Amino acid sequence: MKMKTAKRMTALILASLLLAACSRTEPAAGGEETDPVSEPAVTTADPGTGKIEAEPAGNEGPAANPDENGDEKNEKDEKTDPVPAAPVSKSVSIVIPATYSEVFKKLNTRTANRGYGRYAMADGMAEEDAVEAEAPMMPAPEPTAAADTAVNMVAEKAAYADDSVDFSETNTQVKGIDEADIVKTDGTYIYALFNGELRIYTAAGADTALLSRTKAADSERYYEDEWNWAKVEGEKSDYSYNSWKNAEEMFILGDTAVVIANCGENANGQVDGEWRYEDKSYVLADFYDISDRANPVLVSSAGQDGYYQSSRLMDGKLYLITNKYNYGWYGYKIDESMPREYVPILYTDGDAEPVAVDRICWPETTEESSYTVVGRYDVAGRAMEDSLSVLGAGNTFYMSKNYLYLADSRYFNDLTNEFNESIYRVEEYASGDRTELLKLSVTGPMEIVATGTVDGDLLNQFSMDEYNGYLRVVTTSWNNAYQIWNDDEREFSNWKYLESGQTNGLYIFDESMNLTGSVASLAPDERVYSVRFDGEVGYFVTFRQVDPLFAVNLSDPANPTVMSALKIPGFSRYMHPWSEGLLFGLGQDADEETGRTGGMKLSMFVTSDPYAVYEKDKLILDESYSEALYNHKALLIAPQKGVIGFPADNGYVLYHYDEQTGFTKTNQVDLDDKWYWSWNTRGLYVGDIIYIVAEQGVTVLNLITGDFITTIYN
Secondary structure, eight states, rough: OOOHHHHHHHHHHHHHHHHHTTTOOOOOOGOOSSSOOOOOOEEEEEEETTOOOOOOOOTTTTOOBBBTTTTBOOHHHHHHOOOOOOOOOOOOOOEEOSHHHHHHHHHHHOOOOTSOOOOOOOOOOGGGGSSSSSSEEEOOOOOOOOHHHHHHHHOOOOOOOTTTBBBOOOSSTTTTOOOOEEEEEEEEEEEEEETEEEEEEEEEGGGGGGGEEESOOOOOOOOTTOOOOOSTTTTTOOEEEEEEEEEEEEEETEEEEEEEEEEEEEEEEEETTTEEEEEEEEEEEEEEEEESSTSSSEEEEEEEEEEEEEEETTEEEEEEEEOOOOOOOBBOOTTTOOOOOGGGGEEEEEEEOOGGGGEEHHHTTOOOOOEEEEEEETTTTTTEEEEEEEESOOOEEOOOSSEEEEEEEEEEEEEEEEEEEEEEEEEEEEEEEEEEEEEEEOOSSSSEEEEEEEEEESGGGEEEEETTTTEEEEEEEEEOOOOOOOETTEEEEEEEEEEEEEEEEEEEEEEOOOOOEEEEEESSSSSEEEEETTEEEEEEEEESSSEEEEEEEOSSTTOOOEEEEEEEEEEEEEEEEETTTEEEEEEEEEEETTTEEEEEEEEEESSSSSOOOOOEOOOOOOOOOOOGGGGGGGGGGGGGGGGEEEETTTEEEEEEEEETEEEEEEEEEOOOOTTOOOOOEEEEEEEEEEEEEEETTEEEEEEEEEOOEEEEEE
8 A cells, every 4th residue: 555655646746747847937817927027138128219228149148137226137146047958959860661561660669659549559460570671760861952052042031022013912931932821812813711612702992793602611522441441331330420621721823722621531330349430630632723713613632641730832832731640549459451540641532542651751769650741732733743751740830942841849858867865766857848850852852851959849930940051940948857756665756846947049050950059048937929030130029027029140150149139018929021120020018017918019120230129119009819919821011011901809900100100000990790700801902902801701991091992791
């Protein structure tokens, strides 16, 4: 009984520790904040002008700030230093299996379970029989040089106004790489995807009209394969079956519309007296011929296993990214001879086949059972042309002109030391977050060309950026250290908390994903809220009670340097280069004493002197929430026209920015009795006309005056 009690106590202690490890520093609800205000910034804003007195900082991060009496504050005197960051830029070899059996063995011998379902060997199969040959261990090859070098070195500096196109495009991260959304325009027509329906309108001002409505998610496509027993006539009828299809986003390219849909099928029942549950999820790219906008026609469909994560469109190629989770099946064991039960499936117009084994790979260190599946589709040919399935689930994705980066952040808990003291056996642990980076080539056969590791986790896709062949990454790192004191004789354990800390950093990797430079340990006890790179300068915002906007000089990849850190109330959740020397911020106001958030906030920062960044204009809004705070594609931003628009609260708001007058609200589309609030609302412009597109219809406004023109109800 004593032994069981001790083990139970140990389990409870470890569970409590794990819970603590998963926590993050956040502003307390209702503004309750007990920790002291951190002082990460080099400079503070002058209340009268918003300008700062800048002190350039080196790689150590911002200098200490003087207190009210002029004495320097020493953070180290006030709190324990955070645990040192985990090692970064550790490359790993990539395993390319020669047989499906090697994949099967990897899934059965993994030691961790990120994929929610531990596999069991098929009956009568010994573990040593589950593999035909050892998987080759291949170091990640060097990135393509020679012919690709000229393209690789192109500076992907953020684009400002584009006067060559007089209609709005989806707000994207990289110019020339489109991102899927629910509303698009080509300057002549407006395309909207709501409730599984593709709608096409003319973009004709007062004469705007609905041309067609096409169901994009009502057709059931059953992809027959060997495991799908539930739909085979003559099988046991004691089962239930259902399928679903949700149209998520779309692309428009010429006379082709590509609708991306999450699909799924599941069944449960008995087979030969044994209860079974089967489930599969997959994503389809449905290609529609829209040469006749009044009559779109579905011409082909292709897809891949998993749940929809992200997509890009570049040079006529659609890149579709999904995560396939292997949940396992209940009531029976997986058969090695049935690869479709444990590898991703590819779909083409009713056919379903497992991905070829030579299009599967994984980092040698992965302990996961889920796949990131990347499919490349030719939009003109309306079909898949290549795929790569990587064992290990990516959760953040960034694409440049030549590479797709997969970032997989995961929790680690490492035993770092073990020693004896008195009667105790002491184990020391370090835990936190770590991100594995995979670099995939996209211009030729898709393959992993380099890998790297960085301490911390990423906020979103804007946390990564490629410039002149270098990848820049911003992370928030949370690290914890503790000891477990074991009395083996009495079978009793207790733990001792050592230290913890949350900091932020920026890391630079070369083409082979070797770490070339970094600036770390910024803004202790805060976390990143937004990131934006603009050529040789990187900007990122952290927050706890006030908003430090860090400007980092990246011109020397070996020596990134914090140039300034502007502290102002509130924070920006999204930043956008407005023009040369101006940076727009969309975020929220906050009480600088408590951190309690208020209404939304528009900011315009002057960045012409990166050593003296300051907030030139700001406007605190009545609106408290917008999808644009979390989804950059919901933001209409047109610096060349001075226009900013986004859905907010229960309407759509439009603002104008002028360097002389600052921000001005020009219109707000409120909802009447024919409308109801929905987050999936978009604004776009064609010429001097603004179109507000929602589930219920389109409202048309004058771009210059903001005057109402008409509303078209569906």
